[in-house]
Amino acid sequence: MTASPPVLLDTHLPHLFYRGKVRDIYDLGRWLPADAGPPLLLMVATDRISAFDAVLPTGIPHKGGVLTQLSAFWFQRTAHLMPNHFVALVDRDWLAARAEALSAAGLSPRKLGLLAGRAMVARRAERIEVECVVRGYLAGSAWEEYRKRGSVSGQALPPGLRESQRLPQPLFTPTTKADSGHDQPITPAELVGLVGEATAHALEAKSLGLYAYAHEYALKQGIIIADTKLEFGRIGGEMAVIDELLTPDSSRFWEAAAYAPGRSQPSYDKQPVRDWLVASGWDREPPAPPLPPEVVAQTSARYREVYRRLTGQGLG
Ligand SMILES: Nc1ncnc2c1ncn2[C@@H]1O[C@H](COP(=O)(O)OP(=O)(O)OP(=O)(O)O)[C@@H](O)[C@H]1O
Ligand SMILES: [Mg+2]
Incomplete structure (x- = not known):
């Protein structure tokens, strides 16, 4: 090491x-x-x-x-x-x-x-002020909503799906881009209201296309991309992907070999950090407490591991 x-x-x-x-x-x-x-x-x-x-x-x-x-x-x-x-x-x-x-x-x-x-x-770029979320699996806040209401971001899904199950098809579930606090889900009609019909359609099609491509690629490397968040902007009038792309901060990555629907999956993101913060009893009001060295080391190792798995190379 x-x-x-x-x-x-x-x-x-x-x-x-x-x-x-x-x-x-x-x-x-x-x-x-x-x-x-x-x-x-x-x-x-x-x-x-x-x-x-x-x-x-x-x-x-x-x-x-x-x-x-x-x-x-x-x-x-x-x-x-x-x-x-x-x-x-x-x-x-x-x-x-x-x-x-x-x-x-x-x-x-x-x-x-x-x-x-x-x-x-x-x-x-000129930012398009929407977070373009794509979900291929039922996890996190999508699972919470499905459990309570049988829908994800207001879109009805078949009954009987289990936690972490692969969705019949990936869902586009955009949210607002809040300057502070939580991003809020937006409906297709609200998206059209915010960015116009043509852009709304392009955001959805491009987000789904990028997710499908990355999901298929990552699976060959033994990683499931459960969901991801994309940002788009305009550069010289042309729509482009901006910000970060398919990282552990913007996506849920799961180990394909250990995948088993019916429970939450260990993931390569900051879940150990969230788990530790919850267990610490922190009231979620800033300032947050410092992380213990073992949580830091574990998180660092996971970020590097997923990089190596996806790219086939060590960090440069
Ligand atoms: N090409 C670009 N042109 C303009 N702004 C960009 C571009 N790429 C990314 N950004 C913006 O830069 C910021 C990246 O910083 P960072 O990821 O730390 O912010 P964040 O905490 O996710 O977002 P924010 O601070 O806006 O809530 C984001 O606000 C993103 O929208
Ligand atoms: Mg960001």
């Missing part, structure tokens, strides 16, 4: 564009003004982890690298299905090739070294 790199919780670089729960995003055009072309962002995935809508005080080693490199992997693999915002992975070579320009802009190579493997260059 390799030693863990230092955990990166925050970056403090010039020209911040946006700080999310997990990503620090910079305006790359201000770093490298000579690069003409569409506006570019430098998206840094930190090692921050959020659960129950709160960012935890403890970071997860390697998490940022997994999120960025796994997204890069999927963006490249799915580009034939749908354009996306990915331009390049920021690795040591990318940084070295631009060392002079970056230091002329006052960015020290030492500070930027922290970004290698965890940042990507992406084209800036």
